[in-house]
Amino acid sequence: MSAQDTGHQDTVERAAATPDRPQPHAELGLTGEEYQRIIEVLGRRPTDAELAIYSVMWSEHCSYKSSRAHLRQFADKAPPTTALLAGIGQNAGVVDIGQGYAVTFKVESHNHPSYVEPFQGAATGVGGIVRDILAMGARPVAVMDSLRFGPADAPDTRRVLPGVVGGISFYGNCLGLPNIGGELAFDACYAGNPLVNVLCLGVMRHEDLKLAAATGPGNLVVLLGSRTGPDGIGGASVLASASFGGAGGEGAKRPSVQVGDPFMEKLLVECGLELYAAGLVVGVQDLGAAGVACATTELAAGGGTGMRVRLDSVPLRDASLGPAEILMSESQERMMAIVEPARLARFLGICAKWDVLATVIGEVTGTGRLEMTWHGDVVVDIPPASAADQGPVYLRPAQCPPGQAALQADEPSRLARPATGPELRSTLLVLISAPNASDPGWVTEQYDRYVRGNTVLAAGQDAGLVRVDEQTSLGVALAIDGNGRYGRLDPYAGAQLALAEAYRNVAATGARPLAVTNCLNFGSPEDPAVMWQFTEAVRGLADACLTLGVPVTGGNVSFYNQTGEAAIHPTPVVGVLGVHDDVRRRLSTGFRRAGCRVVLLGRSEAEFGGSLWAYVAHGHLGGRPPAVDLAAERSLALLLTEASRRGLLEAAHDVSDGGLAVALAECCLAGGQGAVVGFPGRRPGEEFADLFGESAARAVVAVRPGAEAEFAALSETGGVPVTDLGTTGGASLEVTGSFAIPLEELAAAHRGTLPALFG
Amino acid sequence: MTARVGVITFPGSLDDQDAVRAVRRAGATAVPLWHGDRDLRGVDAVVLPGGFSYGDYLRCGAIARFAPVMAELVPAARVGLPVLGICNGFQILCEARLLPGALTRNRGLRFISRAVKTRIQNASTPWTSDYAPGQELTLVIKNIDGAYVADPATLAGLEARGQVLATYAGANPNGSADDIAGVCSESGTVAGLMPHPEHAIDPLTGPGDDGLGFFTSAVRALVSA
Secondary structure, three states: OOOOOHHHOOOHHHHHHOOOOOOOOOOOOOOHHHHHHHHHHHOOOOOHHHHHHHHHHOOHHHHOOOOHHHHHHHHHOOOOOOOEEEOEOEOOEEEEEEOOEEEEEEEEEOHHHHHHOHHHHHHHHHHHHHHHHHHOOOEEEEEEEEEEEOOOOOHHHHHHHHHHHHHHHHHHHHHOOOEEEEEEEEOHHHOOOOEEEEEEEEEEEHHHOOOOOOOOOOOEEEEEEOOEOOOOOOOOOOOOOOOOOOOOHHHHHOOOOOOOOHHHHHHHHHHHHHHHHOOOOOEEEEOEOEHHHHHHHHHHHHHOOEEEEEHHHOOEOOOOOOHHHHHHOOOOOEEEEEEOHHHHHHHHHHHHHOOOOEEEEEEEEOOOOEEEEEOOEEEEEEOHHHHHOOOOOOOOOOOOOOOHHHHHHOOHHHOOOOOOHHHHHHHHHHHHHOOOOOOOHHHHOOOOOOOOOOEEEOOOOOOEEEEOOOOOOOEEEEEEEOOHHHHHHOHHHHHHHHHHHHHHHHHOOOOEEEEEEEEEEOOOOOOHHHHHHHHHHHHHHHHHHHHHOOOEEEEEEEOOOEEOOEEOOOEEEEEEEEEEOOHHHOOOOOOOOOOOEEEEEOOOOOOOOOOHHHHHHHOOOOOOOOOOOHHHHHHHHHHHHHHHHHOOEEEEEEOOOOHHHHHHHHHHHHHOOOEEEOOOOOOOOOOHHHHHOOOOOOEEEEEOOOOHHHHHHHHHHHOOOEEEEEEEOOOEEEEOOOEEEEHHHHHHHHHHHHHHHHO | OOOEEEEEEOOOEOOHHHHHHHHHHOOOEEEEEEOOOOOOOOOOEEEEOOEOHHHHOOOOOOOHHHOHHHHHHHHHHHOOOOEEEEOHHHHHHHHOOOOOOEEEOOOOOOOEEEEEEEEEOOOOOOOOOOOOOOOEEEEEEEEOOOEEEOOHHHHHHHHHOOOEEEEEOOOOOOOOHHHEEEEEOOOOOEEEEOOEHHHOOOOOOOOOOOOHHHHHHHHHHHHHO
């Protein structure tokens, strides 16, 4: 039977008359209690269309029902700041960066779709986060990607990785957004559960800020962009159900991964920005997960108003779709705008200029109800906030897993260490050619970093740096970091270390860290051990943000990254945004000039828990991650920012995975100059801990010749310990007395790994 | 009098603002042109920027060649209006038969974004007169369909008539025939380039400023014309 056959639609009237009709709430992912709660809210059973709305809006993905109670800490512990123009709860946080500019940024996951269909899964992940940024009123100006896969040599990684990278490349490049960096990591725990986290940055003037609110009864609801099709029904939210709605069994076979059209998205971006600039938009919301259901409920709830929507007005790609499917469809490249009737003609004129389909599908009302009709029959009549904001909240049981103490007790001190110059030499070569530390050029060369002409730093640097104003050289730096091994050993410290690394990376460009976004990737929240990891990570991140004075502006939670009983490592991925007063003074990682003093900043301990060395050389994961010292992180960041402002440094690079040795190798390869370093008091062959330890709060810098005294004084004033290591120059990286590696050999080791694996 | 250089925006053009910036930095006035207008607004030269016009659906540049603005551009180019097509713009010029040959999928089948060495082969066109013959430039490629192809007779003819504008100086990045990075019309006024000169006008945001010469060449040619 056809869904257009209105005689068979489940209307509000029919729902009231048939209270006992069974409904497939369980197949749609709703528990019995949740279904009962809907009945209480409505005072009757929901219609099929209403059930569709609640099932997607109350899904974990949309409602954050397992995480919401914990995420409150980000607001409760937020450091005092005047920089935040919009915070958690909006599509993305908005930060004042001065000179009348504001930036908005957010990271989101597209993990599950990227495993099912790597190319489209990753591509539509880019599309979704870009629309979030556009919905705030900003022009999207850059993206970053944080990627994690199973073992680099696993057959399935050969399927997933090229597809994911190809999808990000395809969508981001076609959209004209420079990719300014990110992360690439491999671990067996991500086999079957790759992590694809994409960050987008947008720029606007303060007055351009838009909110997702349907205000002004009588204003029109306009759907913009692609036609609605059957793709991705329940894709991001719940599994599609064969028995659902009126469309029959055929619907179940349709793909649950959406298909992206970056060309349409580019038109939406340009059209949307022109509509904003012309003052024709009262409120706006992107259509992502849960599509029309999400946009209508959130806009109406955000405006505190009601809304009447004619679902049969939604332009379709497949005429057989019924109301429930239209509500749940996750067809890409769509937005919803609220427009004053008097301005509709101009609004539609701009849409026509950009060949963007725009359709009035309803209007804002003052009733406080979200009403939807299907060929005149009322099929939805709900309080919008009940779906958008008042979903269930669960405090799920959390318990430290029994193996955790044993894991932490399994110290890496028992592992055999290199003890001679030649052994240290080969250890460095092994580490910089390991997939986790090798040159990611195979990936990043597939991304356009140049488009828009404002990219100052991109992949291969500590952070991406984008110029915001060509006249004043104001810019924004962004880094995105995570470390699943640290998270596994201690989720509280692991989250803090991820934040600390991104914060340090932003400062290493000379920028001042200002705000935080995050993507919390975890296993199933129904597993108390995972829930414990999650609560620890959130608490750690919130505490550290408070200490460092950088507020969380928004983010994303991705649960259920697990196959059977095996969850991924707890992997909070943290993005830090900083403001750069003058991008012409940016610091980069490369040693480009000979004769500079090479100085290590920060205190070093022999810390190897969760280290790259333990993982690569021994396949070991145990002990405790490096100690967190947020005061030291703050001092280091202040020093790097001030030294950049005074022009004292030629290069700066944070020390993290693989320790100082890997950092030095990267500095040499990035700039083409070698270095000769030594460690006072060590006999040759004894430098293992100096070279490969992973103490946090450290960076290596090359000091501009002539600025040594001023930099030393500044370091002392700032309370940052300094160790003079040696000098830049020559064609090798040399540790005096122990070993030397010609840059050509370093480069071959560093750059050969991914091409050998992926072609 | 400053030269007026038009930059066409098609739906899906991406590097149009970069082209505008380069035109301005070369001292000319940048005039935005819209794909849907049959109007060149009296410009002295035109740049077709990079991007994915019309999503590159069907074939790169295949739909853009039918845009209303092209109905004005093609005859004007045939009688001497200087036109530079960069990347997608080059693809459009080939589809419009203003330039011979075609751009096909890169060897390796992947998108490639990196700085490349490019050698100027013909320094006597309006777009290259500020360079010396044989001069090596560092420019940027970023495309997935950048491999230049043409039949052997066409390639021989291009060579004989000096229509090879530029070649890749280092390793051929994408399998282009005869290492060709750019070609021009017989008169030299219509030029197509896969590498992006507009992304190499400032060492802050690109690999250097070697690309600015394409735009200053045009400005000089227009002012002295």
